[in-house]
Amino acid sequence: xxxxxxxxxxxxxxxxxxxxxxxxxxxxxxxxxxxxxxxxxxxxxxxxxxxxxxxxxxxxxxxxxxxxxxxxxxxxxxxxxxxxxxxxxxxxxxxxxxxxxxxxxxxxxxxxxxxxxxxxxxxxxxxxxxxxxxxxxxxxxxxxxxxxxxxxxxxxxxxxxxxxxxxxxxxxxxxxxxxxxxxxxxxxxxxxxxxxxxxxxxxxxxxxxxxxxxxxxxxxxxxxxxxxxxxxxxxxxxxxxxxxxxxxxxxxxxxxxxxxxxxxxxxxxxxxxxxxxxxxxxxxxxxxxxxxxxxxxxxxxxxxxxxxxxxxxxxxxxxxxxxxxxxxxxxxxxxxxxxxxxxxxxxxxxxxxxxxxxxxxxxxxxxxxxxxxxxxxxxxxxxxxxxxxxxx
Amino acid sequence: xxxxxxxxxxxxxxxxxxxxxxxxxxxxxxxxxxxxxxxxxxxxxxxxxxxxxxxxxxxxxxxxxxxxxxxxxxxxxxxxxxxxxxxxxxxxxxxxxxxxxxxxxxxxxxxxxxxxxxxxxxxxxxxxxxxxxxxxxxxxxxxxxxxxxxxxxxxxxxxxxxxxxxxxxxxxxxxxxxxxxxxxxxxxxxxxxxxxxxxxxxxxxxxxxxxxxxxxxxxxxxxxxxxxxxxxxxxxxxxxxx
Numbered sequence: 251x252x253x254x255x256x257x258x259x260x261x262x263x264x265x266x267x268x269x270x271x272x273x274x275x276x277x278x279x280x281x282x283x284x285x286x287x288x289x290x291x292x293x294x295x296x297x298x299x300x301x302x303x304x305x306x307x308x309x310x311x312x313x314x315x316x317x318x319x320x321x322x323x324x325x326x327x328x329x330x331x332x333x334x335x336x337x338x339x340x341x342x343x344x345x346x347x348x349x350x351x352x353x354x355x356x357x358x359x360x361x362x363x364x365x366x367x368x369x370x371x372x373x374x375x376x377x378x379x380x381x382x383x384x385x386x387x388x389x390x391x392x393x394x395x396x397x398x399x400x401x402x403x404x405x406x407x408x409x410x411x412x413x414x415x416x417x418x419x420x421x422x423x424x425x426x427x428x429x430x431x432x433x434x435x436x437x438x439x440x441x442x443x444x445x446x447x448x449x450x451x452x453x454x455x456x457x458x459x460x461x462x463x464x465x466x467x468x469x470x471x472x473x474x475x476x477x478x479x480x481x482x483x484x485x486x487x488x489x490x491x492x493x494x495x496x497x498x499x500x501x502x503x504x505x506x507x508x509x510x511x512x513x514x515x516x517x518x519x520x521x522x523x524x525x526x527x528x529x530x531x532x533x534x535x536x537x538x539x540x541x542x543x544x545x546x547x548x549x550x551x552x553x554x555x556x557x558x559x560x561x562x563x564x565x566x567x568x569x570x571x572x573x574x575x576x577x578x579x580x581x582x583x584x585x586x587x588x589x590x591x592x593x594x595x596x597x598x599x600x601x602x603x604x605x606x607x608x609x610x611x612x613x614x615x616x617x618x619x620x621x622x623x624x625x626x627x628x629x630x631x632x633x634x635x636x637x638x639x640x641x642x
Numbered sequence: 643x644x645x646x647x648x649x650x651x652x653x654x655x656x657x658x659x660x661x662x663x664x665x666x667x668x669x670x671x672x673x674x675x676x677x678x679x680x681x682x683x684x685x686x687x688x689x690x691x692x693x694x695x696x697x698x699x700x701x702x703x704x705x706x707x708x709x710x711x712x713x714x715x716x717x718x719x720x721x722x723x724x725x726x727x728x729x730x731x732x733x734x735x736x737x738x739x740x741x742x743x744x745x746x747x748x749x750x751x752x753x754x755x756x757x758x759x760x761x762x763x764x765x766x767x768x769x770x771x772x773x774x775x776x777x778x779x780x781x782x783x784x785x786x787x788x789x790x791x792x793x794x795x796x797x798x799x800x801x802x803x804x805x806x807x808x809x810x811x812x813x814x815x816x817x818x819x820x821x822x823x824x825x826x827x828x829x830x831x832x833x834x835x836x837x838x839x840x841x842x843x844x845x846x847x848x849x850x851x852x853x854x855x856x857x858x859x860x861x862x863x864x865x866x867x868x869x870x871x872x873x874x875x876x877x878x879x880x881x882x883x884x
Contacts, residue, residue, distance in 0.1 A: 251772060251773055252772070252778055254778065255772040255778070259772065262760070262761065262765075266758075266759075266760035267760075550754075550756055551756075551758060553756070554752075554756040554758075554769075555769075555773070556717070556741070557715065557717065557744065557748075557750045557756075558745055558750075558770050558772075558773055558817075559741055559742060559744055559745015559746065559773035559774055560741070560745070560773045561737075561738055561741045561742075561773075562737075564773060637717045638717045638718050641717070641752070641756075
């Protein structure tokens with residue numbers, strides 16, 4: 251039998267029942283579409299995630315300073331030494347009291363039964379470079395400076411969330427807050443914090459003022475670096491901060507950008523891939539089911555073909571090719587719909603669509619393969635039919 | 643060896659198609675079905691059909707007519723005995739050779755026509771060649787010639803659904819004739835036709851016989867069997883010449 255005849259017969263067989271073929275194809279269309287969309291969107295979204303990783307995380311280093319009994323491991327002025335390292339953009343030291351995390355903070359000293367004026371907020375002593383270090387900005391007023399620190403002024407800067415909780419909306423009247431019963435003048439509100447977002451509800455005081463609450467020693471140093479400098483700075487920072495005891499400091503460096511990207515994509519891909527494959531399996535079962543029904547309906551035709559000289563393999567090949575063509579059609583349509591969907595989702599999200607060209611090519615092949623596998627059993631049933639029985 | 647036989651069969655001057663040699667030679671053929679109790683559908687049947695013969699096989703339902711047709715059409719194997727088609731011993735042939743022999747030497751005409759409803763008349767006729775060694779080139783022309791032979795050139799591109807019963811059977815006969823078979827094997831060919839169409843089909847058989855075609859018709863209709871030049875009756879698997 252000529253291959254062209256085989257293809258012709260298979261195409262004619264498929265087109266003989268166009269509505270049924272179209273409905274059968276739907277299963278594969280859905281499966282392949284899901285596969286292409288999920289993989290495409292995963293790659294596109296993964297790329298976005300990586301973009302944010304690069305921007306926010308890949309340049310952020312945190313140095314944890316363990317508590318010691320006698321001499322502090324990191325002095326407050328050590329931050330200046332870190333900022334001098336090439337590749338460091340900003341840095342700030344923080345002192346937190348782990349035992350006494352939250353202190354009572356009031357916006358005035360009056361007891362007003364109609365309002366909640368007392369909040370328990372985190373109070374931190376921070377060096378002057380904090381706004382840059384947490385990648386925030388002063389939404390009101392200013393941050394304290396070296397003069398405030400040197401003089402030990404009773405000033406405070408509060409996070410925007412803390413300001414909302416305490417009802418501080420303006421600074422022109424130099425409002426005061428009461429931290430553990432002591433009054434401090436609020437000179438600024440820190441907002442738009444992109445790193446250490448929990449600091450939005452914190453109160454910051456100069457290190458010299460923090461001593462009054464037991465916030466003496468540096469417990470954490472936040473460092474921001476240039477892109478690509480994080481790994482180097484992570485190695486150099488401990489020595490800069492604590493020349494003699496650098497190895498006692500714990501550096502939390504960002505994961506390698508490549509690893510972060512791969513990990514993010516793998517996580518997303520694995521989940522969606524399973525979803526797509528399940529859809530494809532459902533499509534395959536659909537094709538197998540319909541092809542089997544078709545075989546049963548076409549028993550007389552099988553008998554006729556056998557009487558005309560068709561061997562078992564000719565009958566099997568025809569049904570296999572029909573199911574493969576249905577799968578291929580589903581694959582082509584599914585891949586097309588999938589690509590359009592990925593582009594549409596990307597357009598809606600203002601993302602750059604990212605789609606592996608191999609996926610667009612492999613998807614129709616996968617569809618054809620699904621059709622081929624789904625057609626195996628029905629084709630075998632058709633081929634096994636005895637012509638005498640089929641013609642009866 | 644069988645391959646050689648089959649390859650040579652299509653050519654003119656074939657040893658198997660030499661004048662005078664029977665197209666069908668059945669010798670002591672039995673066909674048993676392993677049921678409880680076992681059924682012997684054909685019992686020691688011997689039959690010779692010469693080239694150009696027009697034979698009617700008659701008999702009541704369950705007499706073994708269909709089994710005989712299946713054996714003659716190489717759709718079934720006899721349990722014992724010998725069957726030579728065009729000089730080729732078929733009982734020892736492998737399945738694929740039997741299949742090829744069936745496609746090239748036998749034209750089937752069925753009671754229910756077996757035309758594919760979604761194909762045109764000419765496409766249905768062309769179907770007869772796709773499993774044979776005939777070249778693709780000129781296939782449509784040969785199919786049209788076969789349709790001309792049965793007087794159906796005005797319905798070439800019609801779907802079978804728009805044809806009358808008689809026309810459908812003529813289309814099926816054209817399909818059976820394509821490829822120049824040695825034997826036209828007809829199973830109740832007028833069973834689904836009214837008297838006018840029956841007459842048309844029988845008239846066509848007369849013409850084909852006049853052209854030298856060997857025709858074997860299985861029928862239970864007296865009118866059909868009477869038109870054949872020769873009649874055999876099958877009763878309980880046993881064949882009797884009438």
